[in-house]
Amino acid sequence: xxxxxxxxxxxxxxxxxxxxxxxxxxxxxxxxxxxxxxxxxxxxxxxxxxxxxxxxxxxxxxxxxxxxxxxxxxxxxxxxxxxxxxxxxxxxxxxxxxxxxxxxxxxxxxxxxxxxxxxxxxxxxxxxxxxxxxxxxxxxxxxxxxxxxxxxxxxxxxxxxxxxxxxxxxxxxxxxxxxxxxxxxxxxxxxxxxxxxxxxxxxxxxxxxxxxxxxxxxxxxxxxxxxxxxxxxxxxxxxxxxxxxxxxxxxxxxxxxxxxxxxxxxxxxxxxxxxxxxxxxxxxxxxxxxxxxxxxxxxxxxxxxxxxxxxxxxxxxxxxxxxxxxxxxxxxxxxxx
Ligand code: PEP
Ligand code: MN
Numbered sequence: 001x002x003x004x005x006x007x008x009x010x011x012x013x014x015x016x017x018x019x020x021x022x023x024x025x026x027x028x029x030x031x032x033x034x035x036x037x038x039x040x041x042x043x044x045x046x047x048x049x050x051x052x053x054x055x056x057x058x059x060x061x062x063x064x065x066x067x068x069x070x071x072x073x074x075x076x077x078x079x080x081x082x083x084x085x086x087x088x089x090x091x092x093x094x095x096x097x098x099x100x101x102x103x104x105x106x107x108x109x110x111x112x113x114x115x116x117x118x119x120x121x122x123x124x125x126x127x128x129x130x131x132x133x134x135x136x137x138x139x140x141x142x143x144x145x146x147x148x149x150x151x152x153x154x155x156x157x158x159x160x161x162x163x164x165x166x167x168x169x170x171x172x173x174x175x176x177x178x179x180x181x182x183x184x185x186x187x188x189x190x191x192x193x194x195x196x197x198x199x200x201x202x203x204x205x206x207x208x209x210x211x212x213x214x215x216x217x218x219x220x221x222x223x224x225x226x227x228x229x230x231x232x233x234x235x236x237x238x239x240x241x242x243x244x245x246x247x248x249x250x251x252x253x254x255x256x257x258x259x260x261x262x263x264x265x266x267x268x269x270x271x272x273x274x275x276x277x278x279x280x281x282x283x284x285x286x287x288x289x290x291x292x293x294x295x296x297x298x299x300x301x302x303x304x305x306x307x308x309x310x311x312x313x314x315x316x317x318x319x320x321x322x323x324x325x326x327x328x329x330x331x332x333x334x335x336x337x
Contacts, residue, residue: 197226237272246274
């Protein structure tokens with residue numbers, strides 16, 4: 001961290017700042033120039049309140065040169081983290097595809113979709129049992145019954161399951177769930193992040209509706225700081241001024257985050273676009289961006305879906321996407337997992 005001191009600051013005030021920094025266990029490097037004085041802080045500055053320093057009367061400017069995330073940082077962990085879900089690997093050149101309905105609606109529905117998407121090459125089944133809906137009057141999900149359906153379909157098909165957790169008290173119900181999803185709306189629910197950080201389950205952490213990449217990585221850091229390093233980031237579009245699409249898919253995040261973090265990053269083109277006919281082109285673009293997997297909503301009868309029908313693919317449309325994804329993967333040195 002570098003602090004630039006105003007030209008008119010007196011030595012006593014500078015000394016006060018230096019001894020305060022010293023009391024935080026950090027070393028300082030002072031460089032006194034003709035017009036300004038610069039203090040470099042050396043050591044672990046993650047706990048330093050940058051806004052507090054900026055607010056000091058003698059401070060002209062402060063810059064963080066170290067990133068505030070440590071456990072998620074590629075600098076301290078150069079190799080890719082590979083998250084293994086029942087033999088299906090995320091990261092390190094492996095590319096699983098997660099598919100399934102937005103919401104679990106019935107056993108027959110989920111079983112039918114699971115069998116179809118599995119035939120096309122999806123290896124992990126998704127389906128929401130607890131649904132974070134914008135309106136309290138919209139379908140809220142089948143809850144515990146939905147979880148039982150997913151677990152039964154997992155037994156029938158052998159597909160691991162991923163489903164969203166909305167509150168900490170439901171964690172015991174998730175014992176047979178293979179991946180816990182933290183949805184966009186809960187990306188900064190810090191108590192929930194800490195709670196899943198104390199589980200031994202892989203976590204799919206979706207990007208918040210208007211979260212910066214750094215905020216998203218800090219949320220991953222919350223999970224990891226409690227001991228769980230199996231975090232899979234999921235880019236699902238962010239809110240912009242554009243309203244022709246539900247969200248704006250930020251694909252530039254993928255190569256950039258691969259530089260910043262060792263965690264695998266998947267793309268959800270369904271929530272990102274909100275329009276089923278955009279799911280194929282966005283899936284192909286996502287593969288090109290270098291992501292480590294896809295999550296796609298598939299429904300047996302999209303017009304009658306209880307949630308997100310407009311963005312859901314029919315199984316035959318999903319199969320078409322997978323045909324092209326399979327052709328592209330070798331070009332980006334990835335293989336289905
Ligand atoms: C979902 O996956 O069904 C979902 C609600 O996603 P998001 O949190 O990205 O909106
Ligand atoms: Mn959905």
